[in-house]
Structure formats: C-alpha cells, structure tokens
Amino acid sequence: MVALTTVRPLLDPACGQADDCTGCEARIVGLCAPMGHGPLEELAASSDRVVFSPRDPLFHQGDPARHVFILREGAARVLRLLPDGRQAAMGLRFGGDVLGFTTASEHGLGAEALSGAVACRIDRRSFDGLLRRHPDLERHFLDLCARELAETQDHLVALGRFTAEERVAAFLVSFVHARELRGFGGPVFELPTTRADMGELLGLTLETVSRTMSAFRRRGWLRLHGAHGVELVGRKALESLAEGNGTD
Amino acid sequence: MVALTTVRPLLDPACGQADDCTGCEARIVGLCAPMGHGPLEELAASSDRVVFSPRDPLFHQGDPARHVFILREGAARVLRLLPDGRQAAMGLRFGGDVLGFTTASEHGLGAEALSGAVACRIDRRSFDGLLRRHPDLERHFLDLCARELAETQDHLVALGRFTAEERVAAFLVSFVHARELRGFGGPVFELPTTRADMGELLGLTLETVSRTMSAFRRRGWLRLHGAHGVELVGRKALESLAEGNGTD
DNA sequence: CGGCACTTTGATCGTGGTCAATAAGTGTGG
C-alpha cells in the first residue's frame, strides 16, 4: 500500500482517563497506547492543551525543538520550505498523530494546522525523561518512527515513479484509509486541503490536481460536493491506480 | 542540506575489538558505537559474515525479516519494486550502515549490493533481545531511525520539487559527503552506480541523468574519468543547486 | 450583495521521457 498521509493505527483506550480527550479523535493515539497510569499522570503535569486556527503554525522549520505535539482534533500538515520559496509537504497528520518529535535540537520541518486543530503540547525535556524512565514507551516510539519511515518511503515511490493520476489516487485512497482507522467510515468526506496543498504534497501544480480530480469525476470514480466534499464511488479503480499496477 | 545517500556519522572505535572489522569501513558503525564489550560479544555469537557480488540481493522485498545487516565494505542500494515492474531506489548504503531493520514481520524493501560488499548478518530474534536488554542501545536505534527518516524526507523534497539538474547535483554532493564521513577525502572518486541506478534513485531516466552529467562536464563543474570516475571541480556550484537555491 | 480566495478550464510552452543509433567500456576466450 502506498500511504501519502500518515496512518498510525494504535488504539488507546486508556488515554481518556488521565486526560480530557474522551470521545475525541485522540482515543486513537500512538503515544499513549502502552502507557500505564503513572506515566500518563507524569505527562499530564508537563503538557498543555493548545488550539490552532486554520493555517496557524504549530512550529516553524528551524525553531528549537522544545515541544512535542499530539494532535487531538483536526488536521495538520508537515512541510519543508526551500531557500528560494518552493515548499514541499511531507504528509498530513490527524487525531492521535505525533508531531515535532525529533532527536535533533531543531525542527527540520515546519507544521501548520489545516482545519482548526487541538493539540496536546508536551515539554521536550519532560518527554525525553519520560522515555528514559519507561523503556516500553521508548520501544513503542521506535516502532512509531519505523512506521513513519515506511510511510515516507511509500510517498517517495509515489513522487519518484507515479504519474499525476496515480499520485492523486494514492492521496485520496490513503486519506480515506486514515479516516477509517479513526472510526470515520463512509464514502463521503470533506478534504481539509486546498488543491494547492495537495499539489505541494504530491509534487504537482494545483492546476494538475484540479484537472485530475475532474478527470476522475468524468470517469465516475468520484463525485464532488463543493470543492472539498468528495464521494468516492470507484474506490477499487482508484486503489488499483494507487498501488502502481500501471496500465496492465 | 539535502541527502540522497544515507549518512550516519557515528564513529565506533570499539567495534574492531570483539569482531574482525579492524581497519575496514565498519570502524564507522552506527550500531556498535554505544555498545560495551558484553553486548558486542553477545552480538558476535549470533552474527556471521556474508560476502556479496555486485547485484547480489541481500534480501528481497516481501521476505520475512529474519536478519538485520550491517554493511562493512562496499555499497548497496535499498529499493521498492512496483507490481508493474517499475522500481524506485530509496537510497544508497555504505560501510557502517544498517540494512533490513524493521519493526514489521516482512521486509517492505529489497536491498542489493552495488559493488561487491561484505556484511555482518545478525539474527533478528537475537537482535531484538539485545535491544530489550540494553536500553541505551535501543535509544541509539531510535536516533538512527530518526536520522534515516530525516534523510528520506530530504530525498522526498528532491523528488517533489527539484529539477533534473538539482537532483543529480544533490546526489553527487551527498555521495561525496558520505565518502568524506567515512574518511575518504579528495575530489576524485568512483561511482558504484550505473546511470540507470542513479535514475531510479532520482526519479529520472538514465538518459536524463547522462545528459545532465554531460551538461555539468561542459560547464566545467566536473570531469569524467571513464563512465564511473568523477572529479568534482565546481563543488560550490553543485552544492548551491543541491540546496534548492533555485535560479536566484 | 460585495469581496476574496479558491477552483476550473483553456491555450501554449518546456522539461524530461521515449525511441533509436552510435560509441565507449568491460570482460572472455582464442
């Protein structure tokens, strides 16, 4: 499978107890899953809740990496800005995803909210200490990091070898997949991205993304409800494109 | 900096003692760096030395992930094969690099030797046990994984936003950088890759790679000694291209 | 209703892909 949006399917029934994320997307949380009550309380002491409006930065590329974020609600994107102004998005993040975790001293990437978003902001020092005191948590994070690496590699294949149609299909399919993992079923959904956002994620221009979406619509593979509302009709066809089956 | 070949600069003076890698490239080893003698002996007991000829596979995509490899000499590449036969290379690996580490049960990527190569093959079970028993080693691996993620993100930016010239420049610069980190200085070197290999790494055809190399030669930025021998003359110019400064 | 950001669609352009022929290396056996 080729994933262009981050997908980390780690259910977390415990998280709702020590913290106030009951009923929100963060029930599915990569971080908290293996944590007992002790660690969770430690975490709650050095974390706070932050609300972001659309296009607010969570942190900037180049900032000292002082915090780790866990997205609770909404969507965000992680991106790299080049010296000449070009920018490339590395992926989307949703409820339960971890942002801003790095072993470096500075953020190599920036992150910004797409829709409105709520995140849990954790002090980096406390976080490192927590990892050190709880080896199973550290192991869990290694797993998380390995998954993110695998997803980035999928993305790399898409940018290196996929046509425009395959890239857009891969984006749609993996977005739907990420939704489903978080308990939002159904073929109708709202994209939190503009066509330009999608272009930056896929290495395409916004016009090409738009044309490709129109082509899919004409083929009856999807129905558009306004610019952001999408109804996947021909999921099979899109999945086949997204898997890199080529024309055969 | 944009890295298209893996670069993990972790010196390992201890590795030569418990194992027979004295004097070879594996002095620079990501894995062994933080290990004491105890762990090293444990490791030696469940590892063996394997020699590969050019184009030999170290492991195939889809194989059960039974071993972790540490490359000691030579070069290898890690790649993804698509259902329709297209293939994309995720990066190059050199002496000291770790290959085949994954938290999944199967290899999501294949790996093959480019030049001849020597690797240390470690049983996955033993390796997992070692990680569990030595939390500092596990922390080190988390760091390694985070670095590889950062490099893959650099690669992603290159494929998503760079022109052909910028990609080839980025490849050359990061290859030279990897060599230097391993103690091989000097502006003249042999590429272990064919033009086709470079194309698969950069999302280009072999013809485009060849034309771009010729263009660099004509501009006096490099001198070619046979097909694989390269002498970097205008490193500054190539570095500027590789950083994404655009035309300005 | 007006203003603005985003989307769609069209026309044209250009980078890099494709197809093809030649040249340069590389390796093997006589």
Added chain:
DNA sequence: CCACACTTATTGACCACGATCAAAGTGCCG
C-alpha cells in the same frame, strides 16, 4: 594480446505529460 560479444553511456530527434499563463466560474464569509 587481440578479437568479439555484451553491457553501459552518450547523443540526437521527436513526443507527451505536466507546468505556466490567463480567464472565467464558484463558493464562502463579512
């Protein structure tokens, strides 16, 4: 050591996918 076969690299001619430039069209929020 050279002749031959084979792989890899280079270069050219042409093509196509997606980029760029431009102009309507649509939806959204004040």
